[in-house]
Amino acid sequence: AAVAAAAAQQQHYNRIASNNGTTGMINAGGAVPRGPAANEISQIGAGEPGISDENRRVLEWIAQLMKHNTRETALLELSKKREQVPELALILWHSFGVMASLLQEIISVYPLLNPSQLTAAASNRVCNALALLQCVASHTETRGLFLSAHIPLFLYPFLNTTSKSRPFEYLRLTSLGVIGALVKNDSSEVINFLLTTEIIPLCLRIMETGSELSKTVAIFIVQKILLDDIGLAYICQTYERFYAVGTVLSNMVNQLVEQQTVRLLKHVVRCFLRLSDNARAREALRQCLPEPLRDATFSSVLRDDAATKRCLAQLLINLSDNVVEPPTNQLQLH
Structure with a gap:
């Protein structure tokens, strides 16, 4: 098995070295194999005569993640390249020690959270590590392994912060991006995992107190x-x-009502619409749906958003008193 894993891993490195855009398959069996160590990664890059200078640098940066004195630059450069290297998630996950190095970057920031001592430089550095974790969370072949290792839990201390300073806001937004990448593909496995954690109350607080961007990502997660x-x-x-x-x-x-932000409003409407699919929630919403959603308050902001207008119309139809409900235990929201 170890030989097979090593052979499969070698193929991944050969693909990235030859700039092949296809995504290979790796039979990890749900476990994390021991991939090449940092020095072996460098040797793979050096041993490919046809490798481009750009791809050789990518392999060198991955190797440099293992060294504390070169990690900061490697994090920055790899975060810039994450959209351009299709196999980067596989390389990061299966390279021995790399994921541990990324988690070390995250954990090292914990003492700066309370009391609030996070600098812009420290925030930028850990956000580059989070960007690489988002790459792993987004990939179909590493997403399940990412969940099995409970890596999202390492991000929750960041989501639990309340400081409104730019470094903290950037940290929360980037952390939300990792969770958003997980839920984007409509996986019940992801939802089941998140429901065992505190992600809903964390997102709800950000939806109330965060910046517009953070609110948008947080409500996107709740909507999913x-x-x-x-x-x-x-x-x-x-x-x-x-x-x-x-x-x-x-x-x-x-x-x-005051801000008239269509980007947030469309998610709010869709969340209420989805809640109305549940009989008990529907009965409660008939009594407590906010009045601005019932009248013409948002007509102007939704003028050019036909999809959200349809969702709002369907929500009001669902809550119509003409719809007969079966007897059920009622939820009430006051």
């Missing part, structure tokens, strides 16, 4: 959880969960 049947059932299972989500969404509507 709601769109999954298990996620919807989880949130509507108890009054407390429904109340928490519904209250934050209602508060966002009231804020949007």
Whole structure:
């Protein structure tokens, strides 16, 4: 098995070295194989006569992640290249010690969170590490391994911060991006994992107090959880969960009356629409849906957004008193 894993890994490095854009398959069996060490990565790059200077630098930067004195530059350069190297997620995950180095970067920032001592330089450095983790979280072949290792939990201390300074806001936004990359592909495995964690209350707080960008990513994550049947059932299972989500969404509507931000509004409408698919939540929303969603408050901001207008119209149809509901335990949101 070790020989097979090493051979498969060699193929990945050969692909990146020859600039082949196809994505190879690796039979990891759910485990993390011991890939090449840092010096072996450099040797692979040096041993390929046809390798371009650009791809040789990529391999060198990966090797430099293992050394503390060269890691900062390597993080910066690799984060710039992550969209251009299709196999980068596989290389990062299966290279011995690289993921541990990225987690070391994350953990090293924890002491700076409370009291707030995070500098712009420290924030930029750890965000470059987070960008590489997002690359791993996005890849179909490494996403499951990423979850199995519970790596998202290492990001939660960042999401739990409240400082509004730019370094902290950037840190929260980049951390949300990693979670957003996980939920983007509508995987029940991802949703099941997240429901065992504190991601919903963390996102709800950011939806209330974060910057517009952070609010947008946070509500996108909540929306993706709601769109999954298990996620919807989880949130509507108890009054407390429904109340928490519904209250934050209602508060966002009231804020949007002043701000009129279509990017946020479309997610709020879709979250309410999805909640209306649940019978108990639908009955509660008939009593508590924010009035600005019922009248023409947002007509101007939605003038050019036909999709969101349709969602809002469907929401109001779902909550129409003409729809007969079967007897059920009612949720009430006041």
